[in-house]
Amino acid sequence: MTTTAINSNAITVIVNGERVSRQVPARQHLIDFLRTDLGLMGSHVACEHGVCGACTVRVDGMIVRGCLVLAASLDGSKVETIEGVSDTGEIRDLQDAFIARNAAQCGYCTPAMLLTAADLLAHNPNPSREEIREHLSGNYCRCTGYQAIVDAVETTAKARK
Amino acid sequence: MKAPDFVYERASTLEDAFRLKAKHGDLARWLAGGQSLLAALAFRLSEPTALIDISRIDSLKGITRSDAMVRIGAGTTQARIGASALICQHVPLLAEAIPLIAHTAIRNRGTIGGSLAFADPAAELPACCVALEATLIAQGPKGERKIAARDFFEGVYATALADDELLTAIDIPIVQSGERQVLVELTRRSGDYAMAGIAAVVRREAGKISHARLTYFALGDRPVAASAAEKSLLGRTLDGDAIDAAVRAALGDIDPSGDLNGGPATKRHLAQVVLERALKRIMTDAAQTAA
Numbered sequence A: 001m002t003t004t005a006i007n008s009n010a011i012t013v014i015v016n017g018e019r020v021s022r023q024v025p026a027r028q029h030l031i032d033f034l035r036t037d038l039g040l041m042g043s044h045v046a047c048e049h050g051v052c053g054a055c056t057v058r059v060d061g062m063i064v065r066g067c068l069v070l071a072a073s074l075d076g077s078k079v080e081t082i083e084g085v086s087d088t089g090e091i092r093d094l095q096d097a098f099i100a101r102n103a104a105q106c107g108y109c110t111p112a113m114l115l116t117a118a119d120l121l122a123h124n125p126n127p128s129r130e131e132i133r134e135h136l137s138g139n140y141c142r143c144t145g146y147q148a149i150v151d152a153v154e155t156t157a158k159a160r161k
Numbered sequence B: 001m002k003a004p005d006f007v008y009e010r011a012s013t014l015e016d017a018f019r020l021k022a023k024h025g026d027l028a029r030w031l032a033g034g035q036s037l038l039a040a041l042a043f044r045l046s047e048p049t050a051l052i053d054i055s056r057i058d059s060l061k062g063i064t065r066s067d068a069m070v071r072i073g074a075g076t077t078q079a080r081i082g083a084s085a086l087i088c089q090h091v092p093l094l095a096e097a098i099p100l101i102a103h104t105a106i107r108n109r110g111t112i113g114g115s116l117a118f119a120d121p122a123a124e125l126p127a128c129c130v131a132l133e134a135t136l137i138a139q140g141p142k143g144e145r146k147i148a149a150r151d152f153f154e155g156v157y158a159t160a161l162a163d164d165e166l167l168t169a170i171d172i173p174i175v176q177s178g179e180r181q182v183l184v185e186l187t188r189r190s191g192d193y194a195m196a197g198i199a200a201v202v203r204r205e206a207g208k209i210s211h212a213r214l215t216y217f218a219l220g221d222r223p224v225a226a227s228a229a230e231k232s233l234l235g236r237t238l239d240g241d242a243i244d245a246a247v248r249a250a251l252g253d254i255d256p257s258g259d260l261n262g263g264p265a266t267k268r269h270l271a272q273v274v275l276e277r278a279l280k281r282i283m284t285d286a287a288q289t290a291a
Ligand SMILES: Cc1cc2nc3c(=O)[nH]c(=O)nc-3n(C[C@H](O)[C@H](O)[C@H](O)COP(=O)(O)OP(=O)(O)OC[C@H]3O[C@@H](n4cnc5c(N)ncnc54)[C@H](O)[C@@H]3O)c2cc1C
Pocket: A049, A050, A051, B029, B030, B031, B032, B033, B034, B035, B036, B037, B038, B039, B074, B075, B100, B101, B102, B103, B106, B109, B110, B111, B112, B113, B114, B115, B117, B118, B122, B123, B124, B125, B161, B165, B166, B167, B168, B191, B192, B193, B194
């Protein structure tokens, strides 16, 4: 029996504040590295081609699609996931508002929604409902109908003032 | 939905990139933001043997102004371009186009060079570059050459770039006085590729149109210049009659085949809608300036 060696690369990344060094397959996406290699299951994955937004995480402070980034390309980068931002308490108020407004049902889209909403509030502390909808438009939710999510983000923005 | 196996290499300079390309040969591809390429690989639409990451080559990034030109490095992200004060002031067409491309998380990584080299016929930036009469700068192992944007796009996902060439920068003339730049597109959902769209650059001197570049996207196999419509506007005052004439003339400029968004008849109708809206906006803005 012959086996083909899978191409791989060594990376060192800071994940949620912790330094991690690993050998990763060249073709491995960031989202699979986080979930499979590091056991960080809070970031979800669905479409695997950039359309649904479920895999949204932060790289060097910016939100990205975890399914459209190669882990191998991230040597030296800082990665943050929902686990990390939950632990620091950075988005505690947003998370509370999601619970209060029933903005999470099955929860599949929720971690990515939270990170995307946090990104909006960081750049635009006073968004209109239209602007909230626009910023979240790349994140699909199959349960809530979005209304409750927009409510939660709006409530958080108002409360932060 | 997993990509095929390939070798990942990262270039830190242009020389490095060409060396790696020579090493890995024909089936090696440049990897910029990965926002089109990695999605295509997930579908196994192509099976490159190596990806050469050019996203950390500093000389490919940045936006600078010199006299009448703005230069954008090919590796500059769409997000950077959208947030640039230089672009907002001197190339308003791009400032309007960027927020219509996908979503923030994608624009944070996707680059202008990647958009142009990928050459999706429904993409905004190729049409903008044609309407703006931009010059694309390509570099290969044998040196540099300049390609006019209108000559760069050769068909669906096809460009004038040679296999071992990189797009390094885009030179764009800055907006002139009396000029209006407008982009109008129709999409089913925010962030989707357009069903039909137009990038319009119209200049008026002493109330008469002296320059018009109207470039359609999502209405052919590449950005399509509405040449007859452009010609019909020259020397005229921009009023309702001039707009009607241009919209009629534009039908002769396009020959769209149908796609997922509709058949040729629908596409032709949408082409008229976007052109009319673009020209009406320019007319209204002009009236405001005059008042
Ligand atoms: C869900 C989704 C929605 C999208 N919606 C839109 C949209 O509405 N409008 C739109 O325009 N785009 C859209 N895109 C595509 C997005 O804009 C991509 O970022 C862009 O097309 C490619 O840029 P990139 O830097 O990611 O290139 P990559 O994906 O890295 O590369 C794309 C191609 O270009 C080549 N390449 C990259 N850089 C260079 C260079 N400097 N020189 C030579 N070749 C190069 C690569 O080899 C590859 O063949 C969407 C993408 C997704 C996932």
